[in-house]
Amino acid sequence: MSTLAEQLQKILLNISQYYLIPIFIVGIFGNIFNGIVFSWSTLRNNRCSLYFIIASMAQLFVLVFGCLFRIIVSLTGFDLNVSSLFICKFRTYLFVNGIILSRHFLCLISIDRWMVTSTNVSIRNLSTLRMTRLLTIISTIIWLLFNIHLLIGFHIEHNSCTGNFETFYLSFFTFFSLIVSLAPLIILMIFTTLTLKNITNGRLMRRRNQKNQLLRLSMIQIIVYILSNIPNTTYTVYALTTANYNKTNDQIVTDGFINLMTSNLLYTYCAVRENL
Structure with missing residues (x-):
């Protein structure tokens, strides 16, 4: 193993x-x-509480089947992903x-926020x-059924637990990865803009600083x-498009390092998102 690979391995650890x-x-x-708080009787009947509860549960899946697995591999050298085909498939399924x-x-x-601020009674x-x-x-059932492809x-x-990327599945999974990452961003931007427009048109916030606060919070979220x-997502697309390339040991270790760093951002997001 080269000096670069050794250094990156040490950093990863x-x-x-x-x-x-x-x-x-x-x-x-x-x-x-967060799940407990939004389950309290005082918040249970709030429309968005259920969304927050399910989102928190989903983020727990990411942390357990992503972050925890990564920690175990780094500390013990034992990869549960390759210990059995069942774990490989279901860990990927639950994580994604x-x-x-x-x-x-x-x-x-974001869509619900737009609806409740709409001046149109039918939409509200x-x-x-x-x-x-x-x-x-x-929607949960649809996603669980759709992702059976995993x-x-x-x-x-x-x-290594990997997809069958020597077939059409490589193109499908690349496109799939882009859509599930970029579509939420586009939706978030569109409905944030529409919500701010509703507030302006309907004068739902009389104070200008309140509108600016919502704008600031929305921009931070985006x-x-x-x-x-x-x-x-960028790394995932790169990894998929180069999946069938012959890489040197240094390239493999470097890719692993980049994968870890980008994954860490995702884990951090799932850990603290509800507090933003």
Whole structure:
């Protein structure tokens, strides 16, 4: 192993010990706490509470089946992903569903915010607790069923849990990765803009500084999403498009380092998002 590879391996180990473990602990307790808070009787009938609860559960999936697995590999050298085909498939299935559902409910929260601020009575009437429950159940089932392709497309190869990227599945998964990352960003930007327009037109906020506060919070939400999610998507697309290339040991280690760094941003997002 070259000097570069050795240095990167050492950095990876330090990151796992001194960064990922605290992030994992904070994320687990934070998301559980959020789920409990939004389950209280005083908040239970709030339309968005259910969205926040499911989003917190989804983020727990990301932390457990992503961050925790990464910590175990770094500290013990034992990769649970390749210990059995069952773990490989279902870990990937639950991890990806966690990411998607977390983003999905962020979009639903943004859309609900637009509906409740609309000057159109018909649109406002769509924002009901019954509609929230219906959307939560139906959309979750749809995503869980759609992502069954992960159970079919992933397998253990060359001591790694990977997709069957020598077939059409490579193109499909690349496109899929882009859509589930960029679509929420676009939806978030569109409905944030529409919400601000509703507030301006309907004069729902009399004070200008209140509108500016909402704008500032929305911009922070969008910027944080971009910084924490897009790098990992970019790396994923790169990894998929170069999956069949012959790489040197240094390239493999470097790719692993970049993968860890971009994944850390995603784990951090899932750990602290509800506090933003």
